[in-house]
Amino acid sequence: MERTIIIANTSNMPVASREASVYTSMTIAEYYRSMGLRVLLMADSTSRWAQALREMSNRLEELPGQDAFPMDLSAIIGAFYARAGYVYLNNGATGSVTFLGTVSPAGGNLKEPVTEGTKKVARCFYALEQARADRKRYPAVNPIDSYSKYVEYPEFEEYISKLIDxxxxxxxxxxxxxxxxxxxxxxxxxxxxxxxxxxxxxxxxxxxxxxxxxxxxxxxxxxxxxxxxxxxxxxxxxxxxxxxxxxxxxxxxxxxxxxxxxxxxxxxxxxxxxxxxxxxxxxxxxxxxxxxxxxxxx
Amino acid sequence: MAATVNGKLAQVVKIIGDEVTLQVFQGTEGIPTNAEVVFLGKAPSLKVSDQLAGRFFNAYGEPIDGGPAIEGKEVEIGGPSVNPVRRKQPSELIATGIAGIDLNNTLVSGQKIPFFADPDQPYNQVMANVALRAEADKIILGGMGLTNDDYLYFKNVFSNAGVLDHIVSFVNTTENPPVERLLIPDMALTAAEYFAVEKHEKVLVLLTDMTLYADALAIVSNRMDQIPSKDSMPGSLYSDLAKIYEKAVQFPESIGGGSITIIAVTTLSGGDITHAIPDNTGYITEGQLYLRRDSEIGKVIVDPFRSLSRLKQLVAGKKTREDHPQVMNAAVRLYADAANAKTKKENGFDLTDYDNRCLDFARDYSREILAIDVNINTVQMLDVAWTLFGKYFKPEEVNIKAALVEKYWPKA
CATH class of the missing domain: 1.10.1140.10 (Bovine Mitochondrial F1-atpase; Atp Synthase Beta Chain; Chain D, domain 3)
Incomplete structure (x- = not known):
């Protein structure tokens, strides 16, 4: 618990605070990153964040985009994911923020705006699957639909060869x-x-x-x-x-x-x-x- | 703030400058342009006391059972929900005697969980069953757009079982104005809060049907010229639903305990869970339960596949017997194998011996454990499951930890 910070916004809290909560947590993560730490940031779930964006967009009387999400949803998601990364600090040290978000698509349909917006920018994707869950094959991560693009990086190959073999x-x-x-x-x-x-x-x-x-x-x-x-x-x-x-x-x-x-x-x-x-x-x-x-x- | 418009109860929904928008619960038909508006100076409220028990009320909290008015403290409905840091993590099982719930998707006190059901499924009957069997101190029924048949059904079931004295009902039937429904959940939860907070009781709140509640929200939002969001629902649907469901709570022992558990019904249109109402509900609640008619046994079961209680791991194997998690998963795995075997059979292929055994197991499992008319406790459910494992399978086919197999596998 000493290395954990929880930003909690339950569903009944004001919509603006639900929208802000990922930014609050990212800002705290970046603060520790600038101290040269390795930070893991987990958001559950970015779909609920998108719901908050949808609700605010509606309140601002913007014309609704697909599934009534704001038109720039994909850009907002992209800009947020871009804040994760490994950086060189001014003193030459390094720090990182690793971001792990969960998306809960309606009815498991992966062709919906939040999933699509996320897949465009995330390098790594774990596909949870209803059929596996039904058969109690847990964790219900589909091994074929899931991917990590990092394994293709030569730097990663070199690293993992040293770490394991x-x-x-x-x-x-x-x-x-x-x-x-x-x-x-x-x-x-x-x-x-x-x-x-x-x-x-x-x-x-x-x-x-x-x-x-x-x-x-x-x-x-x-x-x-x-x-x-x-x-x-x-x-x-x-x-x-x-x-x-x-x-x-x-x-x-x-x-x-x-x-x-x-x-x-x-x-x-x-x-x-x-x-x-x-x-x-x-x-x-x-x-x-x-x-x-x-x-x-x- | 509440108001009356020519005597009809209304609520302030918008104030811009000196222009006030009122929502008249009964609808605006017949209201003249020179109607008299009286502001009551308070929000809609409910009088709470022990006298609530055993009574039936309408959406305004007025008795509809011919009994006397309630005396007690007047409380504004729709108050705030409990701060997360003041709560205790739910960890007590609520036994219902229904294996699809107790065994596979254990219900925990302080949880919020809906049934996603098609209109033709017997969801109100299942809810009534849960209410009768659940070990709760009070049961609060919030009926929104209930048919009169369902209203009488609930009333008869509760009176016949002799449990009316710990049930409080708020009922809005189909012929009542839809907008009145919006008051029902807050009325029911205000009563629940009285018993949970002041009396430290274990309270179970049943809300049926939340889809009709959301439809009423859509009517209001439409009349207020709001831009419709997905599926013509109001943009604030998520917040509106969360305000209700987040009232579910478990209080710590240190302040005397007490809990509010919410079981709701969300009816679906043709099983479509991507619709805005079930979709938004799923983000807020801790799992969902589906009903299904099992054609092998001709009875309704709680679907072991899509149903999920997100809190079951807090009690399974901890408050229940140690073998619960593994037995539950092994049985559903075999049930899934049976579903595959059935498809194979329907496609005209020969079945292997294992396929046939799975089919036999699935039929027995469904009939002796899952069917909602079976009423046994978790230990009995686990024992029956082991008996069925022993009858149809070899230990290596069920993949359960050896120590448990040694202890529980039926001896020949």
Whole structure:
């Protein structure tokens, strides 16, 4: 709490103060940035801020723009996001403001003015998805629709190679490819049926499910699984990518499903254990035995 | 400030220079140009005391049940809501016996949550059920544009259950002038504040239907020549709704406790949640509940998919049994797998053994836990869920933490 400042404007407070609250917080953030600090600013939600802008624009009797938002909504959002950044101070030191905003589009429709205005200016986007939430795949961030443009920066590549190792980015990229492939196959299965696709399609699909369940999903209710430090992420990602890279020996798709469900369950139990605890290693051992049953040696 | 125009109650809505705009609640029909205007020198108000309990009132707070007028302290309605720093984080479960709520979307005292329902869904019946089963000291019903049938339904259900003595109702029926509806939420919440603040009671406020409230706001804004905002709603819709919902509060024990929980109904047009009314509501409230008719069992359930209580994590597994969060998620995950299996079946594909087991599970889960006519407590809900897991699945198919599986998995 000592490093936290909360600017709270509840929904019943005056509309002008709701509109001002992001600016108040950004000003405080910039103050600390000029002291050479790294500041994280989170706004929940910028859609409510846009609602306040809409209400004020209406009161000023401006002609309404799309969905009755002010015509310059996109410019206002852009100007605000531009205040985030990494700066050189006059004394040569550096400071930064990282801005994380949440957008709550009406009915999950991403083609609405606030989302569009935000996507134009933000470099990074986490798409929360109703379908994932319905299936209790939490956090409900769609791995395919979400993106970070920073991973394309050579500076970032260099940094992450030093921080973790140089295999990290290619590995993440491979993971995305598996997920994409899994999604394509799922669509095929929906059209052609389980029998309509070859067994290795099922294998590829279930590999993407392993990634989804073990790497992407976390249980916020569980003390251990709720937080996954970088070292543990690295360990689990290596483990899962190793599972994905192998070929397996299956007679039919039912075996594939049954087998990978057991794999997923063991990995999930690992996620619930203290990292490298006896229990954790025990599940790892069981997992290795299970993998040895079906994996075809490279 | 309140006023009367030829005896009809009105409210000042705008003052520019020496020009005053009055909103006449009953409508302006029949008001002559030489009408007499009397300013009452006070805002619309309600007399509050313990005598409110068990009574029915109209939008002006006048008894409509033939009983005597209320004696008590006169309080202006529509006062400010509680400062966030004076509140306590909601953390007490309100059990309703409805699994779609208790198990999957736990209701917490001090929460504000609407039902998003289509007009043909039995939302008022579900609300009445919640009111009867919820462990609350007082229940305040705010009915806006209720049909007379629904009004009588509420009245009969409450009297038959013998609970009328802890229910206070403010009712505006469909034939009453729509603008009068605007007073209902403030009347209901003023009564709620009396019981929560002065008597430290656990108060549940039911507001139905907020869509008709918003429609009345739109009428006023239109008459005042305001530029319409999205869906012809007034530009201030968000603020107007927030003023109501933000009255939900949990007081800390240090000042004696007490809480106001708001359950509202927002009817949708053809399930459209992008409309300005549900959209604005969703920003303010702490989740939303949807009803759905499950064709497998022919009964209404609280939809396990789109429904959400944003405060459930404050009580699930903390005030309820430890396995609650994992069981709730595992069951809905399997229910989602069943929905996939159903699509597969409808498309004419063969189902796997797992698909069939999911379908059987979903049917039992729906019938024995989710159906709104089932009335069991959370421990029973969890036990039934484990029984169903054991009946249809292997532990590795439900992905629940091993320690919990060991403790609760039904022994063969």
């Amino acid at each position: 140089k295999d990290w980015l290619p590995m993440v990229n491979d993971m995305k490819t598996y997920l994409q492939r899994g999604k394509e196959i799922q669509e095929q299965i929906n059209i052609l049926g389980d029998d309509g696709v070859p067994v290795d399609y099922h294998e590829a699909f279930w590999k993407s499910e392993v990634i989804d369940f073990v790497i992407l999903q976390q249980d916020a209710f569980d003390k251990i699984d709720a937080v996954c430090p970088l070292e543990r992420q690295q360990y689990m990602l290596r483990l899962v990518m190793d599972i994905c890279k192998h070929d397996y020996d299956f007679d039919n798709f039912l075996d594939v499903i049954d087998y990978f469900k057991r794999v997923i369950n063991l990995c999930k139990q690992m996620n619930y254990c203290e990292f490298h605890s006896a229990e954790f290693e025990d599940y790892r051992k069981k997992l290795d035995d299970l993998l040895a049953e079906k994996q075809i040696a490279a």
